[in-house]
Amino acid sequence: MTNTPLKTTHDVQAGPVTRFLRATEIDTRLLGMFGALLLIWLGFHLYPGLKDFVQSLWGATVQGDGTVGEAFALLNPVTVWTKGAFLTPQNLWFLSVQSASIGIMATGMVLVIITRNIDLSVGAILGVTGMMMGLFQVEWLPQYLGLGHPMIWVLTVILGILAGGTIGAFQGSLIAYRGIPAFIVTLGGLLIWRGFAFLSADGRTISPVDSKFQLLGGGPYGAVGETGSYIVGAIAIAAILYLIWSGRQSRKRHDFPLRPMWAEVTMATLGCGLVIGAVLIVNAYPWPKGILKQQNLAEDVFVSHGFAIPVLIMVTVAIAMTILMNRTRFGRYVFAIGGNPEAAALSGINVKWMTLKIFALMGALAGLSAVIASARLNSATNALGLLDELYVIAAAVIGGTSLAGGVGTIYGAILGAFVMQSLKSGMVLIGFDTAVQQIVVGTVLVVAVYLDNVYRRRAK
Template identity: 65%
Template sequence: MSDPAKPQGAAKVENPSALSRFLTATELDIRLIGMIGALLLIWFGFHFYGEIFLDQGRFLTPRNLWNLSVQTASIGVMATGMVLVIITRNIDLSVGSMIGVIGMAMGLLQAEILPQYLGLGHWAIPILAVITGLALGAAIGALHGWLIAYREIPSFIVTLGGLMVWRGMAFQAANGRTISPLDEKFKLLGGGPYGSIGASASWIFGAVACVGVLALLYNNRKNSRRFGFSLRPMWAEGFLATVGCAMILGAVLLVNAYPLPKGILKQMGRESGEDLTDQFISHGFAIPVLILVAVGVAMTFLMTRTRFGRYVYAIGGNPEAAALAGINTRWMTLKIFALMGLLTGIASVIASARLNSATNALGTLDELYVIAAAVIGGTSLAGGMGTIYGAILGALVMQSLLSGMVLIGFDSSIQRMVVGSVLVIAVWIDTVYRKRAK
């Protein structure tokens, strides 16, 4: 007969499963593991579908995965900002249209305005264009935040209006014209054969990133010991260090396995006076990917190591309690939307540079992909929960779906159906997860 004083299910607590002990020791989030599993399933699924039905598996190739990383960059950058917006129980539907109007402003500056005063090809043109794009994005975001926080207009309405206003303004700015080509130096920010850092610099970046992982684990362990928190077992620390460095070095090997095309090698050979057509010269990491990494690191630091990040989570958890605790929730809301606008400006630089043109249609439907990336990455629409790395991984999942469907020949209508279904499923999973966590 069981002891009535003993809680029911105590045996399960005393004898947890091996998986439970592993997750407890490594402190890994089960949702993160689930997203990685889903990503691998998507990758292998599309690759073997191509092998079986199309006689060519093109997904798991260095070329496609390199292009996939570049395509993910702009969505990933905006998704890191959308995490903050959704955590605080708001939404931003205008980011796609903001990309269009910011890109058009930068295109007009480079092609028509600045050359009149500085001369065509002046070194300052791309710098001034980028600064203008970032400032314009922050200003638009601050305007949205002011309307939401100080005029108490719901964020859905403000940004829905922004979606239409900024798209119309992008059209009016150039009367529907496409502005192209853009400055040659500006184009490097969009990736491509010249917008990458090469093999040697990629290995240096990988080595620095591995040192960063080790330093982060060491610092976390030192702080845990300092404040009396429980420490991870050394085998768990070693496992995390090994997996982290292995993933980084694997990424370096992947991007270095994608060679420059022969046409580019011939052009480089003519410029240098050497025959490079038979040489293997790697792309290395694309500049947009490095921008995404830098934004991800900066936003993670902002959310986990600063007062600003703590305030964001506090507002998302309980806005009324946060206000009573002395947090200026209105000013915080304005700053969050201004930051979202700044990140949208960065994404617009990447998108327009990659396209080498500014069009009024730039960024169409990006608001859907950004919101989906944040939600797939674990950001709760109920507020108070979300991570930067989860949003970036969600952007990679979303872009993998789109890229895979293009490779196997799905038309745009089916792509939209799949993306919409994935978004609904992600919200449903979040709802189930929150109910079980209570």
């Protein structure tokens, strides 16, 4: 075997875009999701300015209010852009925090759907574990450890995640060893765990949560600040460069075709550019004046939020789940079961045990999401996680996970979570009614599944 790089052959008749995609090996579905996300962001940002133009033009041409020239003056790009409130550091920072809970659960839903199952109970599990964690830190643990004990928030997080994992394992056992369809088990779980959440606190809202626990939900104090964000960015850039270098070395060792050097540089530039852009955005969002006053700082002092802790948790989970799916035997078994459960069982894979573990993992991730959701609200309410199961499933499907099983990616689910939260936040920002929001989200989900089916038929 030789380490001599093998030249990649490309179809000389292919266009420049096709040759670029082949050389860089960029996932076209990933590229499409990024494009859709950017279009959504631009649409919501430009909407207020374009709305003013349309209203002014209508008034000038139909109602005789003003002139057409005045209406077209509103089409000035600077005017249209500055009227938008979506593509601002503040909104993008909040968008990332709001996407964390759904994104974390979506990574687990990918495994569930890949293995040809579904979990309709994740929102209810989030709700009941969130309520349990509220009771743990506000009422139960202080009785034994004392009010304000430094271990309260740690034990609360551990117990909440364990509770979610236990619920998921119980549901998984019914599905795997009792033969009850996942749809029925988790549909029942949706109702059961939501009921338990209500009964556990007699319908009360439990607040406030432990001050340390609250940091896990974000906010000015629940972020790593400017310096911390630069450190996180530097680590991310180093990781990107190392992965590209190690991937190239691995191809050399195994005598696989190498990507052109310009393609490697392009991928490194894109990855590092995204990281740098994210760091600059989160560091451009300052603390509110009220927080500065609490800290006895002058109002003109600029203190950056930096990356929020929930976002860092989501990224950590996404990395861990990607490694689990792509680098471990567990991940290979998941794809094998999704591709053909009967063949997987005949090859020696314990499909039932794998199913139980997958649902236990899904429950644990719902418990972790409950940590973020309840910490962000500084309370545990009966509405916590309501309808989250729909957004989680939609995020996974929009991210490319096939409902037929066998196909799915973690990064796709994270992007899908950002798409869903962007739609939700954008419609709230521009004043759409809740009913309209539901119509749009439902339509997007149906269209996403349709496009996924079209893509797979063409791929065959």
